[in-house]
Amino acid sequence: MLCKTGSRIIKLNEVTRLEETCSRLLSFCNSNVLKEGISVHSPIIKLGLHDNLFLNNNLLSLYAKCFGVHKARHFFDEMPYKDVVSWTGTLSAYVKAGNHNTALQIFDSMLVSGQCPNEFTLSSVLRSCSALGEFQYGACVQAYMIKQGFDQNPVLVSGLIDFYSKFDYTDEAYKLFNYVENHDKVSWTMMISSFVQDQRWNQALQLYVDMIEAGVPPNQFTFVKLLAACSVLGLHCGKLVHAHILLWGLKLNVVLKTALVDMYSRCQSMEDAVKVSNLTPEYDTLLYTAMISGLAHNFMFEKAIVAFREMRISEFVPNNFTFSSILNVSSLTFSLELGQQIHSRVVVAGLENDVSVGNALVNMYVKCSDNIGDALRVFRGISLPNVISWTSLIAGFAEHGFLLDSFHLFMEMRAAGVQPNSFTISGIIGSFNAAELLPQTLMLHGHAIKTNLYKDIVVQNALIDVYARLGMLDDAWQIVHMMSHRDAITYTSLASRMNQGGHHELVLSIFTDMYNDDIKIDAFSMAGFLSTSADLGTMVTGKQLHCHSVKSGLGKWISVANGLVDLYGKCGCISDAQRAFGEITVPDTFSWNGLISGLASNGYISSALSAFDDMKLAGVKPDPVTFLLVLSACNNGKLVDLGIEYFQSMRETYDIEPQMDHYVHLVDILGQGGRLEEAMEVIQTMPFRADALIYKTLLRACKAHRNIPLAEDMAKRGLQLDPSDPAFYILLANLYDDCGRHDLGEKTHKVMSEKRLRKSPSQSWVEIRNKVHLFVAGERLHPQINEIYKKLESLEAEFKNHRYHQGMGVGDSYYHSEKLALAFALLNTPSKTPIRIVKNSSICKDCHNFVKFVTHLIDKEIIVREGKRLHSFRKGECSCTGC
DNA sequence: GTAGGGTTAG
Numbered sequence: 001m002l003c004k005t006g007s008r009i010i011k012l013n014e015v016t017r018l019e020e021t022c023s024r025l026l027s028f029c030n031s032n033v034l035k036e037g038i039s040v041h042s043p044i045i046k047l048g049l050h051d052n053l054f055l056n057n058n059l060l061s062l063y064a065k066c067f068g069v070h071k072a073r074h075f076f077d078e079m080p081y082k083d084v085v086s087w088t089g090t091l092s093a094y095v096k097a098g099n100h101n102t103a104l105q106i107f108d109s110m111l112v113s114g115q116c117p118n119e120f121t122l123s124s125v126l127r128s129c130s131a132l133g134e135f136q137y138g139a140c141v142q143a144y145m146i147k148q149g150f151d152q153n154p155v156l157v158s159g160l161i162d163f164y165s166k167f168d169y170t171d172e173a174y175k176l177f178n179y180v181e182n183h184d185k186v187s188w189t190m191m192i193s194s195f196v197q198d199q200r201w202n203q204a205l206q207l208y209v210d211m212i213e214a215g216v217p218p219n220q221f222t223f224v225k226l227l228a229a230c231s232v233l234g235l236h237c238g239k240l241v242h243a244h245i246l247l248w249g250l251k252l253n254v255v256l257k258t259a260l261v262d263m264y265s266r267c268q269s270m271e272d273a274v275k276v277s278n279l280t281p282e283y284d285t286l287l288y289t290a291m292i293s294g295l296a297h298n299f300m301f302e303k304a305i306v307a308f309r310e311m312r313i314s315e316f317v318p319n320n321f322t323f324s325s326i327l328n329v330s331s332l333t334f335s336l337e338l339g340q341q342i343h344s345r346v347v348v349a350g351l352e353n354d355v356s357v358g359n360a361l362v363n364m365y366v367k368c369s370d371n372i373g374d375a376l377r378v379f380r381g382i383s384l385p386n387v388i389s390w391t392s393l394i395a396g397f398a399e400h401g402f403l404l405d406s407f408h409l410f411m412e413m414r415a416a417g418v419q420p421n422s423f424t425i426s427g428i429i430g431s432f433n434a435a436e437l438l439p440q441t442l443m444l445h446g447h448a449i450k451t452n453l454y455k456d457i458v459v460q461n462a463l464i465d466v467y468a469r470l471g472m473l474d475d476a477w478q479i480v481h482m483m484s485h486r487d488a489i490t491y492t493s494l495a496s497r498m499n500q501g502g503h504h505e506l507v508l509s510i511f512t513d514m515y516n517d518d519i520k521i522d523a524f525s526m527a528g529f530l531s532t533s534a535d536l537g538t539m540v541t542g543k544q545l546h547c548h549s550v551k552s553g554l555g556k557w558i559s560v561a562n563g564l565v566d567l568y569g570k571c572g573c574i575s576d577a578q579r580a581f582g583e584i585t586v587p588d589t590f591s592w593n594g595l596i597s598g599l600a601s602n603g604y605i606s607s608a609l610s611a612f613d614d615m616k617l618a619g620v621k622p623d624p625v626t627f628l629l630v631l632s633a634c635n636n637g638k639l640v641d642l643g644i645e646y647f648q649s650m651r652e653t654y655d656i657e658p659q660m661d662h663y664v665h666l667v668d669i670l671g672q673g674g675r676l677e678e679a680m681e682v683i684q685t686m687p688f689r690a691d692a693l694i695y696k697t698l699l700r701a702c703k704a705h706r707n708i709p710l711a712e713d714m715a716k717r718g719l720q721l722d723p724s725d726p727a728f729y730i731l732l733a734n735l736y737d738d739c740g741r742h743d744l745g746e747k748t749h750k751v752m753s754e755k756r757l758r759k760s761p762s763q764s765w766v767e768i769r770n771k772v773h774l775f776v777a778g779e780r781l782h783p784q785i786n787e788i789y790k791k792l793e794s795l796e797a798e799f800k801n802h803r804y805h806q807g808m809g810v811g812d813s814y815y816h817s818e819k820l821a822l823a824f825a826l827l828n829t830p831s832k833t834p835i836r837i838v839k840n841s842s843i844c845k846d847c848h849n850f851v852k853f854v855t856h857l858i859d860k861e862i863i864v865r866e867g868k869r870l871h872s873f874r875k876g877e878c879s880c881t882g883c
Numbered sequence: 884g885t886a887g888g889g890t891t892a893g
Contacts, residue, residue: 057884088885095886123886158887189888224889258890289891324892359893388893423893 064093100128126159165194201229224259231266265294293325327360336368358382366396398431426462468497492525507532523557530563534570569598605637631665640673671701692722703735726757764821775820789823834861
């Protein structure tokens with residue numbers, strides 16, 4: 001009898017060798033064309049060999065491979081005799097098809113039939129236990145294994161390691177691993193993979209070292225896992241592992257290439273990632289997806305889009321991951337148009353209901369569309385929204401300012417039976433910035449405690465952030481103290497919130513707390529501390545932070561570099577600020593803003609404005625903050641027309657809608673320039689409702705230009721909005737006094753005291769030898785500085801009598817606290833060191849002149865900072881008429 | 884003749 005398979009013709013005429021021949025034929029069919037299986041099967045039946053167990057097992061395998069599990073099962077049921085191979089073959093067919101429940105049913109039936117399982121059976125059964133989360137069942141299998149003496153079988157050991165890892169029992173898996181004497185490369189790789197899954201990156205690498213020492217050579221599988229660890233451990237480690245791949249002479253298959261590309265892009269070395277991807281011509285959908293995602297993460301958006309196009313040209317079909325990645329590009333670039341184009345391709349590909357793609361679409365519409373309804377529509381189309389879908393949508397509502405809606409969606413999510421995770425809770429809490437949402441915050445806090453999410457550091461950090469933001473510092477610290485461990489984010493958010501709340505002097509102690517807690521200072525925390533230092537004007541600490549950032553290499557982070565520009569600018573060391581700026585390779589908007597702010601606040605108005613021109617030439621787009629700085633520079637430089645011009649250019653040239661702050665500056669510019677009517681017109685026509693601040697601004701201008709009627713109007717309007725602000729009374733009273741209407745001045749003061757309004761006591765502080773000294777107006781004099789204080793008073797008297805400054809009323813407005821700080825500083829600073837005084841209230845023109853006068857006499861630089869504004873006084877640079 | 888490990892997103 002002849003049997004034809006492909007081009008081969010085999011003679012089946014020797015019955016004695018028939019079994020062997022059929023077996024060979026079948027394995028040939030297994031690895032080749034499935035149709036030929038049939039042409040082999042029929043002669044076997046014709047020859048009456050259908051109850052040959054050996055042949056049937058072969059056929060069973062063939063059916064499973066070629067026709068699927070159902071045909072195989074049918075064949076199995078028809079088999080007259082079954083042995084362990086037949087059972088295991090069927091069982092494994094179900095496992096391969098992912099039908100684990102039926103696989104375990106087959107295993108039960110097998111035991112009932114009295115058939116004893118072997119190591120092959122148990123291996124398949126273990127896989128099903130892992131997949132189904134059947135811990136008890138798996139444990140029984142392990143017990144059986146031990147009983148049958150399979151406990152050293154490397155295949156079963158790998159299966160058990162996988163099984164324990166799936167249940168997060170990595171330590172148990174490692175114990176088992178150590179118990180076994182000899183491992184093959186699969187069980188080594190399995191254990192490495194288990195450590196990687198448990199994020200024990202260093203242990204994973206250590207195991208690789210052990211593996212080599214044990215004389216087991218690694219393969220591509222091993223390295224794929226090791227590279228995943230390197231993605232976290234960093235580029236240095238990644239390159240080392242890459243070198244090992246070369247040393248072992250492993251072939252660069254597409255999977256290994258993908259893992260390398262992924263590692264390099266996660267280590268922010270896209271150049272290496274591209275180089276690796278070009279090493280071999282082999283590409284597939286997954287590699288393209290890894291490239292697109294890597295390019296997107298490294299902000300190379302154009303290239304990501306090019307790769308996506310290239311992929312389509314090469315006819316690789318994008319899958320759900322690919323669409324997620326490319327949608328991420330449009331989210332990150334805020335390009336709605338690209339997002340919509342991809343959305344239509346998603347629809348064509350029939351993937352719009354897919355949860356991962358749906359999530360990416362929700363995220364895209366949240367980021368790119370002004371209408372949160374777009375995101376909601378996509379969300380409602382996802383067939384089975386998971387926790388990520390809900391979290392994206394909830395965060396989206398919060399980002400768009402619909403805080404209460406986001407909270408209601410959170411409730412809807414719970415009602416839908418989807419369990420929130422730490423991201424959901426932290427995302428929603430992170431958006432709560434108003435005290436009115438305290439009840440919701442407390443509810444979420446309670447929910448986190450009940451669900452144990454409270455133990456998650458991300459949630460703890462979010463709670464700390466929201467409490468610190470709401471000024472509830474005790475509550476924030478309470479969480480810090482009860483945490484089992486803290487990270488850089490914990491301290492950074494505490495520091496920045498306390499800084500925003502004005503508790504500058506407390507912030508720097510957090511640096512020490514962090515050091516004592518053994519937490520590494522990262523770029524974010526460093527930027528935060530630099531900003532605190534800048535706001536405090538504490539040069540000594542600032543310089544130490546600078547040293548630390550140089551030594552630790554943090555200085556190459558743009559946020560840190562920008563912090564340094566800001567620090568030196570705010571501390572009045574403009575040349576250092578310029579040097580720090582010069583060291584930034586590609587300055588961004590923040591860098592330029594820092595430079596402009598430093599120049600402007602130190603009186604270099606024209607340099608500040610030319611820096612703004614340079615910024616435009618460098619192609620960096622100004623943002624609303626840039627314009628605040630530029631307008632403020634014009635205000636200080638009394639450049640009224642230029643200021644108006646810049647204000648108008650915001651909308652016309654840069655498409656930036658002026659905010660309330662910008663209008664306040666415009667009113668100030670016009671007011672200080674004496675164009676009070678125009679300023680008033682701006683207030684009346686601007687698209688915002690006037691607030692107390694803008695009335696106060698114009699009132700101050702009225703005082704300078706002695707316009708009583710408008711000033712009275714401003715004070716009236718301002719007090720309607722904020723009746724508790726004493727500034728309106730003080731400014732008005734001083735204006736009356738200036739105009740010689742002392743009667744009205746006195747009356748205004750009286751009304752103010754009847755309303756029990758008092759100026760908050762002025763505070764000033766100086767930093768000398770790394771210590772901040774605080775002085776409050778009205779406090780008792782320290783004996784040591786009593787003498788110098790008296791000297792200052794006599795200087796003041798002299799100043800008052802100075803012919804150019806007569807009638808300035810210095811004694812009334814030059815605050816006690818500042819004088820104390822100055823006296824203290826004069827006593828304690830070396831002769832050439834500048835004195836830095838920080839005030840918590842504004843510094844008036846008279847104080848200005850007095851400090852200038854003192855500078856002239858003592859030949860020392862004095863820097864006075866009020867809020868964010870800084871005044872530097874140097875001998876000879878004084879423009880007052882007295883010098 | 885029957886058994887084990889790998890890549891991509893949010």
